[in-house]
Amino acid sequence: MTLNSNLFNHKYEGILFDLDGTLLDTASDLGNALNHVLNQHKRKACEYDAYRCVASDGALGLLKLGFGEDFANLSKTEVETCRQMLLDHYQQNVCVDTTLFEGVEELLEDLNQQQIPWGIVTNKPSFLTEALLTNFPIMSYSGCVISGDTYIKRKPHPLPLLEAAKALKVKPENTLYVGDALRDIEAANNANMVSVAALYGYINDPKEVQEWKADYSVERFSQIYEIN
Known part of the structure; x- marks a missing residue:
């Protein structure tokens, strides 16, 4: 070329x-990090087609998708805990897929x-x-x-x-x-x-x-x- x-x-x-x-x-690795958080909270995992379109929206964007309407009910502390958990998992698995x-x-x-x-x-x-x-x-x-x-x-x-x-x-x-x-x-x-x-x-x-x-x-x- x-x-x-x-x-x-x-x-x-x-x-x-x-x-x-x-x-x-990077969508798959970001989605894997989101699903790790959801699994820790005993919530249903997000499918690839769902999280791909918000993969560029950062940790909060992914968490809003994963928790849906329940996200608004999380305290600031809970949101920050989930955000840090997502980032930690992503950093440790930043280039798997x-x-x-x-x-x-x-x-x-x-x-x-x-x-x-x-x-x-x-x-x-x-x-x-x-x-x-x-x-x-x-x-x-x-x-x-x-x-x-x-x-x-x-x-x-x-x-x-x-x-x-x-x-x-x-x-x-x-x-x-x-x-x-x-x-x-x-x-x-x-x-x-x-x-x-x-x-x-x-x-x-x-x-x-x-x-x-x-x-x-x-x-x-x-x-x-x-x-x-």
């Missing part, structure tokens, strides 16, 4: 990516060969981001890794994306940002970047993406080659 010459031919200087649901398919999405490694290798800077901006906590990325050698070539706790603000605020652009030494308006959530597109648009919605990611209803005002959308990761 070779890089489409139109993709970065004097138009785009660099590219930034969300992590979960964009570069890495997680894989790169199809086409990711090839495109990133192309970017490296063309000396086109790329980086990662995620809302995932840094301790989990770092633990996860070490399992994928290609990720060591990322020009920057910004997590949800790297700065005082996180997506949908544009600050993390703007700081990433500085780290890559690229202009925001000449940078693509690819993500699978509304907050990704909002952050990119607010940062004056070119926003790309990853339809293959953790999206409940692809039709809702039409309201996100993304500049582009891709059904497969390899379609990033077709952006011009």
